[in-house]
Amino acid sequence: MIIAVSGKGGTGKTLVSSLLVKVLSKTNKDILIIDADPDSNIPDTLGINVEKSVGDVRENLKKDINTGNISVGTNKWDILDYNIMTSIVETKEFDLLVMGRPEGSGCYCAVNNMLRKIIENISSNYDVIIIDTEAGLEHLSRRTTQNVDTMLVVSDPSARGILTASRIGKLAEELEINFDNLYLILNRIKEGEEDNITQKAAKTGLDVIGLIHENEIVSEYDFEGKPLIDLPNDSEPVQTIENIVKKLLE
Numbered sequence: 001m002i003i004a005v006s007g008k009g010g011t012g013k014t015l016v017s018s019l020l021v022k023v024l025s026k027t028n029k030d031i032l033i034i035d036a037d038p039d040s041n042i043p044d045t046l047g048i049n050v051e052k053s054v055g056d057v058r059e060n061l062k063k064d065i066n067t068g069n070i071s072v073g074t075n076k077w078d079i080l081d082y083n084i085m086t087s088i089v090e091t092k093e094f095d096l097l098v099m100g101r102p103e104g105s106g107c108y109c110a111v112n113n114m115l116r117k118i119i120e121n122i123s124s125n126y127d128v129i130i131i132d133t134e135a136g137l138e139h140l141s142r143r144t145t146q147n148v149d150t151m152l153v154v155s156d157p158s159a160r161g162i163l164t165a166s167r168i169g170k171l172a173e174e175l176e177i178n179f180d181n182l183y184l185i186l187n188r189i190k191e192g193e194e195d196n197i198t199q200k201a202a203k204t205g206l207d208v209i210g211l212i213h214e215n216e217i218v219s220e221y222d223f224e225g226k227p228l229i230d231l232p233n234d235s236e237p238v239q240t241i242e243n244i245v246k247k248l249l250e
Contacts, residue, residue: 002119002129002147003248007154008164009135012187013037015218016154017132018045018228019241025093027249029127032088035098036115037134043089043098047227052087053100054114084118095126119147150181150248153206156188157197166204181248183209185240190214209247210240 005017021033035042043050061080089096153168155161165184184206189197201208217235231238
């Protein structure tokens with residue numbers, strides 16, 4: 001199963017992705033989390049130190065080619081593929097791969113192209129792959145999430161967040177990207193505002209699979225830089241994601 005988490009920047013994608021890892025790691029499944037957002041916040045929320053990203057690997061390969069350290073005729077993808085595999089951080093509960101961004105001023109497209117090929121190459125090695133996508137719609141237009149089974153779109157109560165969620169659903173339809181499941185998760189909802197935000201969310205055409213209220217514990221963890229994966233099991237965000245995972249695994 002491949003799960004992608006998308007939405008407008010700042011709506012809580014990383015929170016959802018981190019808690020998916022937390023909950024799914026209890027199922028004894030082989031899990032890979034891919035941080036495909038150039039901002040790369042997932043390692044911090046998981047309490048993991050990452051020394052090398054896919055972007056770093058690509059830039060180092062380019063330097064080796066330009067300096068003649070790689071001989072003519074060498075299969076460069078084989079070298080790239082090997083180095084990407086060695087950049088995966090392995091833990092007892094899950095593995096982590098950070099896409100990063102190129103060091104140079106070039107487009108992020110090259111890293112996105114590699115993301116598609118990485119998913120194709122290693123999807124059979126894991127029971128579950130979770131992708132924390134870059135914010136917005138680019139992952140759809142570049143088709144980096146075309147092989148995803150479940151798309152979870154995260155939105156806060158803001159009009160822009162809801163609008164982005166709506167556009168993601170419509171763009172997926174226009175591009176004929178057929179997810180098995182396409183759901184909306186509402187985050188940072190104030191007590192008493194549930195009905196109002198649910199009515200707004202209905203206009204996106206996406207089914208709401210979970211709702212997370214404003215949470216002091218999450219704010220505290222963010223402020224102090226604590227890994228979100230360590231949020232208490234009885235906290236509402238964790239319990240909400242647990243219920244979502246149950247639905248996805250049914």
